[in-house]
Amino acid sequence: MAETFGVRLQERLRELGPLCVGVDASSALLDAWHRPDSVEGLEFCALAVLEAVTGVAAAIKPQVAFFERFGSAGYRVLERLIRDAHDAELLVVADAKRGDVDWTNEGYAQAWLRDESPLAVDALTVSPYLGVAALGPLFDAAAASGRGVFVVAATSNSEGRSLQEARTFEQERVQEMVLRSVAEMNQRDEGLGSFGVVLGATRDAPDFDLATMRGPYLVPGLGAQGADVKDVARLFERCEQGTVLVNVARAILFAGPERRGLLDAARRWRDDLREAL
Numbered sequence: 001m002a003e004t005f006g007v008r009l010q011e012r013l014r015e016l017g018p019l020c021v022g023v024d025a026s027s028a029l030l031d032a033w034h035r036p037d038s039v040e041g042l043e044f045c046a047l048a049v050l051e052a053v054t055g056v057a058a059a060i061k062p063q064v065a066f067f068e069r070f071g072s073a074g075y076r077v078l079e080r081l082i083r084d085a086h087d088a089e090l091l092v093v094a095d096a097k098r099g100d101v102d103w104t105n106e107g108y109a110q111a112w113l114r115d116e117s118p119l120a121v122d123a124l125t126v127s128p129y130l131g132v133a134a135l136g137p138l139f140d141a142a143a144a145s146g147r148g149v150f151v152v153a154a155t156s157n158s159e160g161r162s163l164q165e166a167r168t169f170e171q172e173r174v175q176e177m178v179l180r181s182v183a184e185m186n187q188r189d190e191g192l193g194s195f196g197v198v199l200g201a202t203r204d205a206p207d208f209d210l211a212t213m214r215g216p217y218l219v220p221g222l223g224a225q226g227a228d229v230k231d232v233a234r235l236f237e238r239c240e241q242g243t244v245l246v247n248v249a250r251a252i253l254f255a256g257p258e259r260r261g262l263l264d265a266a267r268r269w270r271d272d273l274r275e276a277l
Contacts, residue, residue: 005123005148006192009216010242012058012091017274020093020218021053021266022249023062023081029250033257039073042066046081049253050088052262056270059091059122061218061247079118092121093218093245097152099127102134109141113149123148125198125218129163132181139185139195148194148216153178156200156221179208186214192243201227201235201246211238216245222269223251233276246273 025045027037035041046067050060062081067074085092098108111117112124123142126135128151135151142149154164154175164175172180179197186193196216199206202225210217217236221227236244248269255265 004146004191005142005194006186006196006215008122008146009058009091009148009245010192013242013245016056016058017270018244018246018277019053019057019266019270019273020059020061020245020247021049021057021252022095022220022247023049023060023066024249024253025063025066029253032254035257039070039077042070042074043077043080045253045257046077047084048257048259049262050081050085050090052256052259053252053266054088054090056263056266057090059093059245060085061093061095061249063249064094064096075119082119082121091123093123093125093148093150094119094121095125097125097127098138099135100130102137105135106137109137113138113141113145113147115145120145121147123150123194123196125150125152127152128178128181132178142194146194148196150196150198150216150218151178151182153182153197154199154203154206156202156225156227158202173207176206176208179206179210179213182215183208183213192216192240196245199235200225201231203235205235209238210236211240213239213243216243219244219246222246222248224249229272229276232273236277241277244277246277 025042030037030041067078082092166174182195182197185195193215198218201219201221252265255261
């Protein structure tokens with residue numbers, strides 16, 4: 001059986017620290033880099049970020065929307081980025097937030113979590129709002145291929161709170177239900193499980209004991225969205241080392257396009273996060 005994503009991720013985090021760099025090649029970023037808002041600009045940005053953070057970040061997180069907006073040409077750039085990142089021994093988390101009924105999720109699983117797919121990544125973000133159980137094909141495919149899944153529990157944007165903090169029929173908050181459901185699935189793995197959650201650094205600590213997840217956390221919200229390293233340290237203070245992967249995007253990307261600027265920004269965030277966690 002393939003080595004699990006959870007084990008690989010924890011080893012990488014202990015070696016390099018908790019930094020994940022978001023590859024968010026938006027129109028605004030390309031304009032700030034004085035690059036055309038085109039496939040060529042997208043490719044330049046993606047590969048420049050990859051080159052700069054190799055050896056510094058544990059992972060990159062391409063935001064699929066910024067590739068998808070260019071159609072098949074954008075996906076070709078994404079496929080190249082995934083290949084080049086794996087060649088450079090960086091983990092790749094595709095931020096696609098896929099999630100539908102189980103029949104459709106089988107197709108998403110084949111696209112992102114199967115060895116033979118050109119889009120195969122180390123882990124995929126998914127949305128649970130058609131039911132956590134409906135994500136079963138994604139969990140099964142990840143387990144079979146040694147990959148991971150990050151389920152959105154509580155995002156860093158304020159608009160999500162009314163839904164994520166709503167209560168189920170059993171009077172459990174939705175975010176707590178997601179956290180509990182993912183933690184239960186991780187009980188079957190030895191070591192760190194491969195099923196994690198997305199939990200924004202701008203949020204207050206949930207009622208769920210985060211130290212009992214037995215899986216990884218993907219943490220957005222630092223920098224442009226208002227959270228800082230102290231917020232991450234507060235939220236995950238009781239969690240085991242090597243279980244928290246912290247995404248930083250705009251605060252690093254807007255230090256470019258020069259490699260030195262990107263590298264210096266990535267190193268500062270890495271060092272601060274490593275000290276805090």
